[in-house]
Amino acid sequence: MPMKIETRNLSVSFGGVDAIKDVSMEIFANKVTAIIGPSGCGKSTLIKSFNRMNDLVSNVKITGQVLLDGENIYGTNYDVVTLRKKVGMIFQKPNPFPKSIYDNVAYGPRIHGIHKKEILDKIVEENLKKAALWHEVSDRLNSSAMDLSGGQQQRLCIARALAVEPEVILMDEPCSALDPIATAKIEGLIRTLSRDYTIVVVTHNMQQAARVSDYTAFLYLGKMIEYDLTKDVFENPKNDLTEKYLTGKFG
Amino acid sequence: MNRLLDAGLERLTAILLQMGKVAEEAVRLSIESFMAGVDVCQRVQHYSETLVEMNVDVEDKAFELIAKYQPVASDLRIIKSYIKISNDLERYGRYAWDISFIHKRIARFEKCEDPLAVVEKMSEKVINMVHLSIEALKKHDSEQAKKLAEIESEVDALYFRHLDHSSEMPTPIKCLITNTLVVRYLERIADHATYIGESIVYIATGEKVTLR
Amino acid sequence: MNNKLLKQIIFFQIFRTIAASVILFLFIMIWTFISNGIGVVSWSFLTDMPRRGMTEGGIFPAIVGTIYLTLGAIVFAFPIGVASAVYLVEYAREGRLVQIINSAITNLAGVPSIVYGLFGFGIFVIFLNFGTSILSGSLTLFLMILPTIVSAAREALLGVPKSFREGSLALGATKWQTIRHMVLPYALPGILTGAILAVARAAGETAPIILTAAFFFRPSLPKSIMDGTMALASHIYYMATQHHAINLVRPLTYGSVLVLLGLVLSLNILAIAVRTRYRRRKNW
Numbered sequence: 001m002p003m004k005i006e007t008r009n010l011s012v013s014f015g016g017v018d019a020i021k022d023v024s025m026e027i028f029a030n031k032v033t034a035i036i037g038p039s040g041c042g043k044s045t046l047i048k049s050f051n052r053m054n055d056l057v058s059n060v061k062i063t064g065q066v067l068l069d070g071e072n073i074y075g076t077n078y079d080v081v082t083l084r085k086k087v088g089m090i091f092q093k094p095n096p097f098p099k100s101i102y103d104n105v106a107y108g109p110r111i112h113g114i115h116k117k118e119i120l121d122k123i124v125e126e127n128l129k130k131a132a133l134w135h136e137v138s139d140r141l142n143s144s145a146m147d148l149s150g151g152q153q154q155r156l157c158i159a160r161a162l163a164v165e166p167e168v169i170l171m172d173e174p175c176s177a178l179d180p181i182a183t184a185k186i187e188g189l190i191r192t193l194s195r196d197y198t199i200v201v202v203t204h205n206m207q208q209a210a211r212v213s214d215y216t217a218f219l220y221l222g223k224m225i226e227y228d229l230t231k232d233v234f235e236n237p238k239n240d241l242t243e244k245y246l247t248g249k250f251g
Numbered sequence: 252m253n254r255l256l257d258a259g260l261e262r263l264t265a266i267l268l269q270m271g272k273v274a275e276e277a278v279r280l281s282i283e284s285f286m287a288g289v290d291v292c293q294r295v296q297h298y299s300e301t302l303v304e305m306n307v308d309v310e311d312k313a314f315e316l317i318a319k320y321q322p323v324a325s326d327l328r329i330i331k332s333y334i335k336i337s338n339d340l341e342r343y344g345r346y347a348w349d350i351s352f353i354h355k356r357i358a359r360f361e362k363c364e365d366p367l368a369v370v371e372k373m374s375e376k377v378i379n380m381v382h383l384s385i386e387a388l389k390k391h392d393s394e395q396a397k398k399l400a401e402i403e404s405e406v407d408a409l410y411f412r413h414l415d416h417s418s419e420m421p422t423p424i425k426c427l428i429t430n431t432l433v434v435r436y437l438e439r440i441a442d443h444a445t446y447i448g449e450s451i452v453y454i455a456t457g458e459k460v461t462l463r
Numbered sequence: 464m465n466n467k468l469l470k471q472i473i474f475f476q477i478f479r480t481i482a483a484s485v486i487l488f489l490f491i492m493i494w495t496f497i498s499n500g501i502g503v504v505s506w507s508f509l510t511d512m513p514r515r516g517m518t519e520g521g522i523f524p525a526i527v528g529t530i531y532l533t534l535g536a537i538v539f540a541f542p543i544g545v546a547s548a549v550y551l552v553e554y555a556r557e558g559r560l561v562q563i564i565n566s567a568i569t570n571l572a573g574v575p576s577i578v579y580g581l582f583g584f585g586i587f588v589i590f591l592n593f594g595t596s597i598l599s600g601s602l603t604l605f606l607m608i609l610p611t612i613v614s615a616a617r618e619a620l621l622g623v624p625k626s627f628r629e630g631s632l633a634l635g636a637t638k639w640q641t642i643r644h645m646v647l648p649y650a651l652p653g654i655l656t657g658a659i660l661a662v663a664r665a666a667g668e669t670a671p672i673i674l675t676a677a678f679f680f681r682p683s684l685p686k687s688i689m690d691g692t693m694a695l696a697s698h699i700y701y702m703a704t705q706h707h708a709i710n711l712v713r714p715l716t717y718g719s720v721l722v723l724l725g726l727v728l729s730l731n732i733l734a735i736a737v738r739t740r741y742r743r744r745k746n747w
């Protein structure tokens with residue numbers, strides 16, 4: 001099974017407070033990996049270390065390695081900008097830019113130097129289709145993205161992320177601000193996209209993890225407790241803590 | 252911590268254990284009456300019908316819990332296994348009835364000879380297996396459940412002994428048929444006891460084993 | 464029940480009276496200026512040179528001088544102020560040093576203008592030997608309004624949601640690209656509002672320019688930045704207190720006040736208009 005991302009003894013702390021302790025795991029290519037665990041267990045911190053978004057916090061300390069296609073992304077000469085192009089991120093609260101739908105999707109390509117209208121038009125259409133949003137907005141590409149519903153905005157954010165041609169897509173609780181129907185659409189999208197991209201989803205909703213992922217990792221207080229095929233984790237977890245969390249026997 | 256699922260699981264377990272009681276009683280009654288030449292067909296039929304109803308009940312309740320609570324891990328294994336075990340307990344009742352029915356229908360309560368005492372020996376073991384399976388169920392005891400494998404092979408050996416020597420037996424045809432059928436039913440009850448054992452091991456350890 | 468209601472009514476009336484008296488006071492003040500000065504203000508007043516020792520003529524040089532001084536100040540203060548704010552908000556690492564700098568800037572905004580005037584006098588007029596000139600005046604005003612602009616720009620930048628920056632960076636944009644495309648455009652209205660208000664302040668301050676740039680009577684326009692100049696604020700001061708015939712020129716004084724008030728008022732209205740338009744269009 002080809003590995004896309006590998007962490008080796010990864011530890012992240014903020015101002016001396018540990019968020020992740022000594023986590024070593026692999027994310028397999030073209031699979032959906034879910035990361036579950038109670039609030040504050042370090043799930044968001046973990047995926048943010050895959051695209052170095054943790055670097056934005058001023059008092060962060062990171063030890064260990066994170067390898068993308070075998071290269072350590074925390075190495076001294078690694079280009080963060082290219083990293084973030086390869087590893088995209090969808091946030092918990094949909095954050096479309098206050099621009100038109102077209103300009104939202106075109107933002108990434110423009111930043112990376114693509115300015116020709118014909119090419120941008122194609123990119124916008126292609127990625128809105130990939131995000132299952134094209135048919136709903138094709139007639140109003142120039143209207144403001146802020147007028148879309150929550151679920152549509154999140155799909156727009158997905159289209160926007162896809163437009164820079166990433167290889168990995170990180171999703172930090174992508175559905176927690178959405179209603180059940182919008183959630184179901186995004187979950188379907190996750191499965192479809194996993195054919196072409198490697199996807200990592202953080203979720204506090206266990207059923208969602210079970211529905212959507214091939215592999216599930218259970219994090220507790222910053223440590224990786226269990227990591228296995230989703231069907232095995234949910235049918236017969238090997239660790240007692242995992243069993244307790246899944247069956248709701250946590251205090 | 253009391254989860255919403257727990258109340259449902261308790262009720263489901265209660266029905267199942269009640270089924271166990273009824274099934275054990277049905278098997279015991281049917282076999283002992285057969286050996287004694289007594290007609291208990293109606294009573295056993297009643298037990299069997301009760302078990303059929305309770306099986307439907309268990310299935311409904313289990314599906315309700317699945318729909319409402321989306322159980323996972325051990326909860327899911329328990330519910331899945333309870334559905335299977337409920338079917339096996341219903342089978343206990345059915346075979347118990349089959350035994351008492353055949354006794355009435357073919358042997359017409361004539362005391363039949365049993366030269367190899369197969370029926371007697373098998374009956375003892377099978378009643379024990381039924382009892383063991385239900386005890387193991389009460390505590391989800393996989394060690395106790397695994398013991399059933401041993402007894403099952405003994406039961407099988409007796410069954411094959413009867414089959415091998417049946418053509419040589421001097422007993423009248425209807426006795427031969429009755430004994431053979433009863434021995435067959437006993438062997439099936441033993442099988443279902445091992446199925447229950449396998450389900451219990453699965454609940455406790457998540458392993459899928461074969462106890463035969 | 465009645466007691467509570469009564470208390471409510473009493474307090475309401477008290478607050479209403481206070482507010483009304485403030486507004487009344489304002490009205491009285493404005494009315495005084497308008498009634499006394501409106502007769503004087505005319506096209507010639509605005510475009511003529513002063514004559515006969517400021518007892519006749521117009522205040523054209525004062526208007527021009529105010530414009531030069533203010534423009535000079537904002538031309539430096541705007542880019543430097545905005546750049547400083549961008550550095551402080553977007554680049555500087557959070558810590559004690561940055562906190563101290565931010566506090567210092569906030570405090571500087573409250574330093575009395577006479578202090579800036581004296582400082583400007585010492586540094587620009589004397590030490591650097593620029594003398595009484597538009598250069599000294601503009602630089603002094605620049606120092607005075609810089610903290611205000613930095614503060615306003617900081618507020619505007621901080622008002623841009625973090626999620627814009629995160630979203631942009633997550634797409635592989637560099638920090639500068641993010642600032643240029645996703646922060647500055649949305650902070651600009653707030654920055655402009657602050658800048659316009661700073662300009663209004665610069666136009667109206669007397670102490671800094673009296674010490675560094677202003678002349679009383681100059682019936683000609685300044686020829687270079689090393690020249691001193693007349694200015695509205697200083698002109699009003701001189702006319703009201705230093706003139707040899709104060710009572711005679713009082714109408715002209717009122718006229719000048721009206722012109723300055725008009726200028727400052729228009730700038731404030733412009734700032735409000737920018738802010739209102741931006742608030743209405745703001746959809747995030």
